[in-house]
Amino acid sequence: MVDRDPILEMRNVEKSFGAIPVLRKVNFTLRRGEVHALMGGNGAGKSTLMKILTGVYLKDSGSISIESRPVAIASPNDAKRAGIAMIFQEFSLVPTLTVAQNIFLNREPRKGSFFLNDRAARKMARAVLQDLGEDLDPDTPVSELSAGMMQMVEIAKALSQNAKILIMDEPTASLSEHETRTLFKIVRRLKAAGISIVYISHRMAEIFELCDRVTVLRDGEIKITQDCKNLTIPELVDHMLGSSSASAFAWQDRQIVFSDAPVLKVSNVCLPPRVRDVSFDVHPGEIVGLAGLMGSGRTEIAEAIFGRRAPTSGAIAIDGKPIARQRDAIAAGVALVPEDRRRMGLVLDHSVQSNIMLPNLDLFRRGAFVSDGNAADVVRKMIDRFQIKTDSPAKVSRLLSGGNQQKIVISKWLARKPRLLILDEPTIGVDIGAKGEITTQIRELAKAGTAILIISSELEELLAVSDRLLILHDGRIVQDIQRRDVQSEEELHHAVQGHLIDRTRHATAV
């Protein structure tokens, strides 16, 4: 089949690292003005393919053509000249410089051959930003921008270099709901202007909302390339995992009535400026999902329960014992898997073993000494249980994939047999395989009696695991609802924006 108006064609691209093939005869076509999702688990070959396209890696064989002309991409500069730009997951802007200075970094407009022409830079920057529909002052220092705005500047930078093909790698991972909406608007605008976009994401809902076609890579091979409208989420998951392991993502009504005394009791907690008056409890073995927009105070609530923030009023108790400090929380059996795992969850330059041991040093001590022997057994068990993919427990955790890093952060608390496990955005930047494994582990823990409070921006994830949902809006829990009373993701989506779920329909059932 010949594609209509392809802007980019990659034919039979192959790449091996040493003896291990990572891409095998990959054919990838991007049409002009399309948004093309590229999906696959970690190690599937997505990023290798994109690194070949952006000149970071050299392909072993195959050909690349742009607008039907063969091109050789041997360096990032070649890629730039060919009109290919990557919007980085971790932004590559200089925070101390202004928006305009960043957009024209190292190719500043000049007056004569020596002096910078700041006025021209500002004018050109403003023009590019306006094309994107953003009215952003080019003199603003980048450090004052939100993550969404920084991304805008990245995109503006790429466009000002006449990029025709944009590669976006997990662009919504650090964006709020509102910023995500803005980004989607911009992507659609770019598309209308004839820019072609390769969109890498683990989030199914986004793919189906935004993308025209989707390509799935697995084990270095293209599994399918298809129009999104001809696919369903379960089909897509099957293609990515290669088998019917979609069960991890389907909700099952556990039919349990949680009547034991609650593990966690939050009463009238205020955490200015966002959290006004929040009360709820979580029972042993229960999985409670906390749904709310980014910035609605979800993380603040999690940190207060973990004793890292003191409420201005109200009380938090674990098994009836009040929590004032983090020490109390840990002693009472609270574990927190924080939002930003690289910054708060891991010592990246330390080994898998050291990271798993860190919260448990007191469990592995003999007098003042650490018993590495005892710890090694526990660490081994955790690596097996979570299927953490690492050569050895001594491997530096920075070298592991996002999913495997997250498994370390969760497993490091389990040696303490927590009473309550709080997970704040546990699957951000985690590939689909690891996501399924983490979900399964959460269910196992609940089955064994651990109370679980899970926070996520991905509503489908909350719907997949929760027994009960708390809907946080405007600093209050506006609804405390059984999962079985929520019919669809749309309903929940509206609820977090302040429109309550109508449960009268189910009144007879309860």
Added chain:
Amino acid sequence: MQSKAISLTERDMQRRFDIGQVLGFVQDHSVYFFFAAVIAFFAVTIGDNGFLSVTNFFNIARTTAMISIVAFAMTFVIASGELDLSVGSVCALSALTCGMAIEAGTGWFVAVILALLSGLVIGAVIAFFVTRIRIPSFLVTLGMLQLIRGVDMRVTYTNPVAIADKTFNSLFGSGKLYGIPSLIIWSVVFALIGHVVLKYTTFGRQVLATGGNRVAAEYSGVRTSNVKFCVFMISGVAAALAGLLYSGMMQTARFNYGEGLELSAIAAVILGGTSLFGGKASIIGTFAGALMIGTINNGLIIMGLDVSEQMIVAGAIIILAVAFARKPSH
């Protein structure tokens, strides 16, 4: 088998096939290679001039004891992500405290306790400003370096204080045990203690975690402020001990003891493979780094270089060694 291979990330695969690991090992342990090279160089050039003798090696180890002991504590400070520049003047303060106490008739034991206490108190003051007032340790200790040196000069009007106590001078200076100079025994004992504490105790792990990623350590329940507090007190006491060793060796206390000691100690720590940014540290490496600095100084003296030339060459060698030991940043 295949699926396992595929599941590795690309970065793993690349690592597996390049010589990076070998190079990494050499870099991690570069201090030993450098040290060996330094010894070999001097052995060839000045081996006959007394460099290659047991007496000379004892001499090197003896005169390096103060740098070593301060550097062991500095390893903990740097591993926790901080820096202590005050050690030089704290060392002189301790020497003077001890000297003046003995002069006042307290007896050597009380004098030693008072001297160590002076280091402990200054360490605690520094720790207070760093952890509670949240001023970077670089600034606090830079100020403290100056301040304490001023105190040292003021209390003695820059005059030396002679120490006549024989027990003290033998214990902390010229004494020997089974023919081994006491200064060497002090430094070996503290190297062992430091190594064990850093590697095998919960405190050591907490220091490394604090320096590796303070936020993550906090979230894992490590009380990083307490860890830093301890680390500065250890550094203060170690500097005070170094001051006692200087006084014992010279049988005198002087206000100018330990000038430049902070730089030698930091150089020894970094040469030994400890990361300047914290989180990764080796006491044995530090010991090798300190001995290497001592050996360079000793060799250059035997070669007949004057003080100015020694400083130029030693400084250049340290820069080269650190440049080689430094790992490319991520």
